[in-house]
């Protein structure tokens with residue numbers, strides 16, 4: 001322009017930058033933009049053109065946006081749209097969400113497409129709940145919901161285990177004439193992947209097949225996956241055969257993967273290998289298989305505990321087929337090694353990942369750490385924790401848990417290593433992920449899925465805003481406070497330090513730790529363990545030190561007033577209210593003596609230390625050993641105990657009951673015996689743990705065993721055995737759940753003297769019911785509070801009916817009339 005004597009205007013500059021951007025000449029575009037800033041009065045359109053030109057680089061886009069604001073220009077809706085789109089393309093959901101909220105604050109209403117895009121990005125980044133929160137925007141801003149938003153919301157519901165909502169959304173899509181197509185249908189089928197929802201999944205599958213308008217192999221794949229989750233392997237095979245016979249479509253690599261997954265989830269790994277062989281035959285014909293197909297085969301090998309095969313598939317067959325193993329397939333192989341206690345193999349695979357430039361994630365390390373612990377190489381496990389830090393990864397709760405448990409249980413002592421671990425855990429605090437093991441193969445995969453929308457559940461939390469971080473300091477108390485009576489000598493432990501060599505590494509020598517000082521951590525709502533950390537904070541603020549009664553009141557108040565009645569609408573899983581009265585009254589009947597280890601109380605499931613504190617108050621001076629598998633819960637429980645001045649009475653041990661029960665006696669030098677037990681772990685474990693206590697001779701004759709939550713979610717196998725086995729005087733008490741308008745049962749049992757073992761195998765339906773209770777529990781503690789009161793009431797009724805068929809019914813009813821009326825109301829509503 002200058003050459004022909006024309007002065008550039010802001011419009012012409014903007015047009016030029018835009019044109020260069022469209023031609024993907026972003027560097028030139030930015031150069032012209034920079035020059036223009038000196039020649040014309042820049043406006044929003046000019047900045048937007050520059051942003052659009054380099055929208056593949058979100059960082060640059062955000063810098064341009066900041067520059068625009070700094071030069072006094074207000075970004076318009078288009079600039080926000082470009083910036084949000086750029087962040088979404090780079091999977092920066094947090095930045096995208098912030099921009100969306102900022103636009104709204106400036107009274108700019110982003111359109112449906114932009115909101116859908118942010119939802120999709122968040123769903124892709126596993127931010128299901130947040131994604132569903134955005135759903136409200138459609139209603140609030142009266143935006144027309146498009147198919148992408150619908151599909152995204154269905155995916156988010158599926159991942160958050162909100163299968164009913166997923167189905168509701170699919171129906172709405174039909175109602176709004178947004179032909180859902182194969183993807184949302186298959187996602188909704190995948191959402192119904194529990195035993196109890198299997199029938200719904202089948203119904204969905206059938207109607208999709210009948211209508212045929214949206215039928216696709218991915219719907220078959222989803223249905224096979226649902227079968228696998230429900231243990232219905234025969235149905236999965238049948239579906240695969242139908243798919244093979246269908247002339248309009250053919251099994252894909254995902255179909256073989258889904259079939260293999262269904263087989264291994266149903267424990268039919270041999271059939272899984274048959275499916276793998278079939279896949280290879282199809283490959284020889286022309287089937288294109290990606291890494292997922294082989295990963296599914298490695299999973300089968302893992303389930304079959306055939307680690308050499310897993311390694312062979314990974315290191316030989318995959319390269320032969322020119323398929324590069326990914327993190328997922330390596331993780332499965334590491335897990336296979338772990339299951340066979342091959343710690344060297346697990347560590348070598350971890351090293352291989354590094355050599356092949358395959359990203360190692362928390363699960364890769366968790367598998368190798370568990371393998372080390374299983375192979376009695378706990379110090380190597382600690383070294384791996386260091387290595388994890390050097391990979392910028394924080395360990396998962398499970399890895400910390402097993403390592404802490406090892407430290408505590410080793411009779412040689414390892415207090416220094418333990419305090420180092422505890423400090424690391426407390427520093428990470430709410431950042432520790434609560435579950436490490438994720439499903440490995442999901443059909444349909446996110447690649448298969450696109451996106452789509454409608455009104456999300458009313459229970460979904462409200463608008464996401466950045467929340468104020470709160471200062472909080474838990475004390476990482478070591479199990480040294482547990483070992484007053486335990487003989488052990490201190491040995492050099494381990495300090496998380498710099499990268500330790502992987503194999504045959506000597507432990508670094510430890511500098512002596514300073515005094516244990518509580519590190520500063522932040523509690524942010526929505527983070528894992530935020531609820532529990534806030535509880536501890538509340539206790540420390542509200543209850544004076546050394547006053548256990550005030551501590552219990554503060555915990556109940558937190559659970560009732562703040563969580564249930566407050567904005568959060570969350571439930572605290574403690575045995576509070578009338579459950580405390582029943583528990584303490586029952587255990588007082590056991591053979592317990594103050595200060596005598598031979599007459600102690602055992603608790604399985606300490607959580608935050610509420611029930612153990614209640615029991616200590618009811619039985620002053622009686623020793624209580626409490627087991628807690630989750631290391632964050634353990635730290636909180638120990639802090640509560642310490643705050644209450646009960647460290648001399650209650651020992652909180654880290655670990656899973658299956659590992660700790662056989663070791664606890666040795667840990668106390670053989671002096672321990674229990675006169676009362678409170679089982680408050682997962683109901684499906686009660687029976688096994690009970691048998692273990694008996695076989696380890698941990699129970700006194702006359703010992704009282706109390707088990708909580710035996711109706712909701714339930715413990716059918718335990719109830720069957722205890723009521724029918726004849727070794728216990730058994731009662732089932734019906735009462736109100738703590739801070740929840742629903743019925744639960746507690747089981748109270750007194751061990752008879754010399755009663756013969758007379759156990760009979762529970763009927764098959766109770767085994768099935770036990771799986772369903774696990775699934776319900778999973779849903780209840782999972783994201784999105786996905787079990788409504790009505791669903792609980794319906795489920796409890798089903799449990800009662802099926803138990804009654806085996807003569808298991810309640811014996812004592814402590815519920816007031818008003819509670820029963822309320823139940824009737826709920827069950828009427830759910831019909």
Ligand SMILES: C[S@@+](CC[C@H](N)C(=O)[O-])C[C@H]1O[C@@H](n2cnc3c(N)ncnc32)[C@H](O)[C@@H]1O
Nearest residue numbers: 574575605607610611628629630656657680681
């Ligand atoms: C319902 S909460 C316990 C509540 C506690 N008893 C109270 O009333 O204050 C269950 C706790 O058991 C723990 N847990 C689950 N299974 C376990 C197991 N097998 N061994 C030890 N702890 C377990 C969980 O991590 C959780 O903290």
